[in-house]
Amino acid sequence: MSVTLFLIFLAxxxxxxxxxxxxxxxxxxxxxxxxxxxxxxxxxxxxxxxxYVLIAIAGAxxxxxxxxxxxxGFWAVQIALNALWTPVFFGLRRLGASLPVMAFLWLAxxxxxxxxxxxxxWAGLAFVPYLAWxxxxxxxxWSVWRLNPHQKPLEIHKLP
Amino acid sequence: MSVTLFLIFLAxxxxxxxxxxxxxxxxxxxxxxxxxxxxxxxxxxxxxxxxYVLIAIAGAxxxxxxxxxxxxGFWAVQIALNALWTPVFFGLRRLGASLPVMAFLWLAxxxxxxxxxxxxxWAGLAFVPYLAWxxxxxxxxWSVWRLNPHQKPLEIHKLP
Numbered sequence: 001m002s003v004t005l006f007l008i009f010l011a012x013x014x015x016x017x018x019x020x021x022x023x024x025x026x027x028x029x030x031x032x033x034x035x036x037x038x039x040x041x042x043x044x045x046x047x048x049x050x051x052y053v054l055i056a057i058a059g060a061x062x063x064x065x066x067x068x069x070x071x072x073g074f075w076a077v078q079i080a081l082n083a084l085w086t087p088v089f090f091g092l093r094r095l096g097a098s099l100p101v102m103a104f105l106w107l108a109x110x111x112x113x114x115x116x117x118x119x120x121x122w123a124g125l126a127f128v129p130y131l132a133w134x135x136x137x138x139x140x141x142w143s144v145w146r147l148n149p150h151q152k153p154l155e156i157h158k159l160p
Numbered sequence: 161m162s163v164t165l166f167l168i169f170l171a172x173x174x175x176x177x178x179x180x181x182x183x184x185x186x187x188x189x190x191x192x193x194x195x196x197x198x199x200x201x202x203x204x205x206x207x208x209x210x211x212y213v214l215i216a217i218a219g220a221x222x223x224x225x226x227x228x229x230x231x232x233g234f235w236a237v238q239i240a241l242n243a244l245w246t247p248v249f250f251g252l253r254r255l256g257a258s259l260p261v262m263a264f265l266w267l268a269x270x271x272x273x274x275x276x277x278x279x280x281x282w283a284g285l286a287f288v289p290y291l292a293w294x295x296x297x298x299x300x301x302w303s304v305w306r307l308n309p310h311q312k313p314l315e316i317h318k319l320p
Contacts, residue, residue, distance in 0.1 A: 002229070005229055005230070005233055008230070008233035008234065008236075008237060009233055009236060009237075011237050011264075011268075012233075012236040012237040012239075012240040012241075013240075015237065015240035015241045015243075015244045015261075015264070016240050016243075016244070018244060018261075019244065019247065022247075022248060022252060022254075022257075023247070023251075023252075023316065023317070024317045025317065026316070026317030026318055026319070027317075027318075027320070028317075028319070028320065029317075059233070059236070060233075063228075063229035063230075063232055063233060064229045066226055068223075068228075068232075069162070069165055069223035069224045070165070070168070070223075072223055072228075072232040072235075072236075073165055073168035073169055073172075073219070073220075073223060074168065075232075075236055076168075076169060076172040076219070076232075076235055076236045076239055077168060077169075077171050077172040077175065079172075079236055079239065079240045080172040080173075080175035080176050080239045080240060080242075080243050081172075081175045082240075083175075083176075083240050083243035083244050084175050084176070084178060084179065084243050087179065087182075087183070087247035087251055088182060090316070090317070091183075091247055091251045091252070091316055092182060092183075092251070094182075097182075101175075101178075104171075104175070108171075154316065154319065156183065156186070156250070156251055156314065156316070157183070157184045157185065157186030157187075157188075157189075157250070158186060158187075159186070159188070159314065160187070160188065
């Protein structure tokens with residue numbers, strides 16, 4: 001595996017992951033009704049860091065392989081949707097609008113997992129924790145949306 | 161060119177471009193000091209839509225080619241950084257912190273332009289308007305940051 005390629009794909013995950021630091025959880029999030037099975041706060045950065053390293057490895061392994069067009073396409077889609085979700089949920093507080101983002105992210109990660117598996121067993125395996133975690137995150141997003149029907153979106157552009 | 165591949169890459173640009181609709185300009189942006197050469201507001205969605213279609217075509221042309229590993233890597237990095245910039249600038253109003261995002265985006269687009277040109281002339285050419293526009297956007301970002309030293313970031317997570 002090329003270290004340069006690994007660092008390029010890692011840079012993409014870093015851009016997406018930066019949203020987690022830039023849009024931190026606040027008091028409003030603490031006050032939201034959450035399901036009993038909500039993972040503890042400390043689990044999120046650990047899971048995401050692990051996932052980002054794993055998918056950067058997967059990208060670097062699959063990028064030089066012939067026939068990787070769909071794998072690379074899905075890799076690009078998932079990272080763009082990944083970068084989008086956090087600002088929609090934690091920035092705009094749009095619990096509902098973040099659900100289709102999560103649904104498309106889940107589909108993109110599924111597509112990436114399948115297409116990576118077809119080319120390289122280890123690259124496909126590296127996407128499995130991501131698919132599992134996005135399933136949990138999607139269920140959590142859905143549950144939080146249902147449990148907080150009165151949470152209003154933050155209309156940032158209307159703020160002074 | 162595969163239409164399916166085009167639509168996959170277009171989906172990635174759609175995720176990044178959705179930030180423009182989700183984080184619209186508001187009164188605060190109107191009130192910012194801007195340089196005389198600031199493009200009119202209507203130019204931004206037109207330019208971005210054109211750029212997104214062009215780079216989706218470029219991605220779909222280059223994805224099936226052998227030796228495309230760096231082109232695909234840079235394609236992924238630029239779309240993640242592209243999705244990141246708008247929430248940092250228009251969401252968090254961090255005029256300064258959005259500058260390094262823009263600088264890395266510029267570098268990623270330069271890398272994508274060069275690596276696409278090496279594989280396919282038309283794919284490289286399709287990235288040129290993007291490189292030009294990110295240069296303008298970067299200069300505008302820098303200028304707005306310098307002209308508005310008292311603009312405070314919006315601490316979204318501290319809002320009730």
